[in-house]
Amino acid sequence: MTLNQLTAHEVIDLIRKKKVSTYEVIQDIYNQIDKVDNFIKAFLILNREEALKQAKEIDIKVKNEEELPPLAGVAVAIKDIITTKGLETTCGSKILKGFIPPYNATVINKLKEAGAIIIGKTNMDEFAMGSSTENSAFGPTCNPWDLERVPGGSSGGSAAAVAADEAFIALGTDTGGSVRQPASFCGMVGLKPTYGRVSRYGLVAYASSLDQIGTITKDVTDCALTMKVISGHDHKDSTSAILEVPDYLKSCQERIEGLKIGVPKEYFIAGLDLEVKDAIDKALKLFERLGAKIEEVSLPHTEYSLATYYLIATAEASSNLARYDGVQYGYRTEDYGDLSSMYKKTRSKGFGNEVKRRIMLGTYALSSGYYDAYYLKAQKVRTLIKEDFDKAFRKYDILVTPTSPTPAFKLKEKVADPLTMYLSDIYTIPINLAGIPAISLNCEYNKNNLPLGLQIIGKPFDEETILRAAYNFEQNSEVERKKPEICSAKCKEVA
Amino acid sequence: MTEKIITKKEVEYVAQLANLKFNEEEKEEFTSQLNSILDYFKKLNEINTENTPPTAYIISMPNLLNEDKVKPSLTQEEVLFNAKHVKKGYFQVPKII
Numbered sequence: 001m002t003l004n005q006l007t008a009h010e011v012i013d014l015i016r017k018k019k020v021s022t023y024e025v026i027q028d029i030y031n032q033i034d035k036v037d038n039f040i041k042a043f044l045i046l047n048r049e050e051a052l053k054q055a056k057e058i059d060i061k062v063k064n065e066e067e068l069p070p071l072a073g074v075a076v077a078i079k080d081i082i083t084t085k086g087l088e089t090t091c092g093s094k095i096l097k098g099f100i101p102p103y104n105a106t107v108i109n110k111l112k113e114a115g116a117i118i119i120g121k122t123n124m125d126e127f128a129m130g131s132s133t134e135n136s137a138f139g140p141t142c143n144p145w146d147l148e149r150v151p152g153g154s155s156g157g158s159a160a161a162v163a164a165d166e167a168f169i170a171l172g173t174d175t176g177g178s179v180r181q182p183a184s185f186c187g188m189v190g191l192k193p194t195y196g197r198v199s200r201y202g203l204v205a206y207a208s209s210l211d212q213i214g215t216i217t218k219d220v221t222d223c224a225l226t227m228k229v230i231s232g233h234d235h236k237d238s239t240s241a242i243l244e245v246p247d248y249l250k251s252c253q254e255r256i257e258g259l260k261i262g263v264p265k266e267y268f269i270a271g272l273d274l275e276v277k278d279a280i281d282k283a284l285k286l287f288e289r290l291g292a293k294i295e296e297v298s299l300p301h302t303e304y305s306l307a308t309y310y311l312i313a314t315a316e317a318s319s320n321l322a323r324y325d326g327v328q329y330g331y332r333t334e335d336y337g338d339l340s341s342m343y344k345k346t347r348s349k350g351f352g353n354e355v356k357r358r359i360m361l362g363t364y365a366l367s368s369g370y371y372d373a374y375y376l377k378a379q380k381v382r383t384l385i386k387e388d389f390d391k392a393f394r395k396y397d398i399l400v401t402p403t404s405p406t407p408a409f410k411l412k413e414k415v416a417d418p419l420t421m422y423l424s425d426i427y428t429i430p431i432n433l434a435g436i437p438a439i440s441l442n443c444e445y446n447k448n449n450l451p452l453g454l455q456i457i458g459k460p461f462d463e464e465t466i467l468r469a470a471y472n473f474e475q476n477s478e479v480e481r482k483k484p485e486i487c488s489a490k491c492k493e494v495a
Numbered sequence: 496m497t498e499k500i501i502t503k504k505e506v507e508y509v510a511q512l513a514n515l516k517f518n519e520e521e522k523e524e525f526t527s528q529l530n531s532i533l534d535y536f537k538k539l540n541e542i543n544t545e546n547t548p549p550t551a552y553i554i555s556m557p558n559l560l561n562e563d564k565v566k567p568s569l570t571q572e573e574v575l576f577n578a579k580h581v582k583k584g585y586f587q588v589p590k591i592i
Contacts, residue, residue, distance in 0.1 A: 102573040196554045209552060238559040307536045327586050329577035339589050344516040356515055360525060363513040377539050379549030386550060418528060419535060435553030460554060
């Protein structure tokens, strides 16, 4: 057993008790990356020198008996859409290749102040547009559980890195499921906080009314620890909420007796994998045994979520991505005449196909004569979708659903048909439209040893209750926590 | 697909608006893909939203304004660092007049 295989809280404990040094921990992390990342391809860039330097600094603090911040010595991987000062940030796109941000995102500053060590930037679908990480300009990431399958997306690199023990914690972003779906495909814990809970300053914008930074961790305790660090108001993001950040670690350990759980019937429809359905049924029985009360609930506008999401997200994206024009940063084509041709050639060569497709859709939906029929219509339906949740939460404390209708699918399986790919986010998208928090955690492995995710949805700013439900599930579930074996097997072949 | 919602000519017009350029093959592909996606979007017409207000921001929050105070920001050097073409402290673009 090497140190990188532990959870963040286990490593924090060992460092504090002086049983291991931070330097050893970070070395084990990079050893694992050297060993497996040729196959997994979770990372786009590493921060090795700086990370090892920081590890030594923490070890000096330990030696001097100084007080240690909450995440001291924890190796964290960052999705490459969050700006890191001095460390290349590409958003998985050719158009930002070589971009070195002059400032840190607020979450990065918070992690650093908490003693976390940024070990590298992770692969993703270009500008977070995708569900498989296959839309990265730098090639796909593979799922550690089966290298022929996708890790999910768009935070696929982050989820794969944590699953393969290449990091203890990773940050991702979730606009329509991009933290929860890859967490589910890789058997990890993924939390999308309430819109406004975590500052988006320094997060490169995709769809501003839906984007939220979230965490991917090995267990619920690590999730609670990280959320405590990254949450809270930031004067640099006027949409971040001025609310106290609760002690998630403490509250998640309380019992769930009497908790009222709603199970939305619209989520159990054709297209739902039978093994996923069985796993959720089994999970609900466990919640019942723990004293929760379970009832079926209806969210009648669920079937309109996907269309609503793709109209709103692409419209916002077409506006946000107008800034990539080859002037201030990133790629500029070599071959151009006038300004207009420079813009067009730079953007056409710099963006990949899915990004162009979404810019085109969004531009069309916002264009004169179509605005009311598409964008405004979608915003109105968004109101109805949110009202469905408001109504459900008057009666229930949390809602429980599958995270994705299927386990991880094969690489290339859905690339040719964008609409089929979009459908893999059908259970996560409504949550972003409603702005509410949700967590995905592993609840079973299927017959092919692929992880299956359970999604717990909460009221606005009530991350505490979903963490509590998740923690109780994790502590009492009989499903053993496995590690993906394929890594060591495949890697031995090469060694 | 039943009917064409967006024609190739419209795809060319939208590309112009979005500052994108496509070859003939790409135009055909985008026209067909956008048509099937827009066809799926027609689903929203099943719902009557005449009396429903639109939602732009999902969590209602007070409008926050920062104090109008000068604070240190990035230096000119930092701001220009990532530009490929810079001249005399400015971003440089092709001649426009």
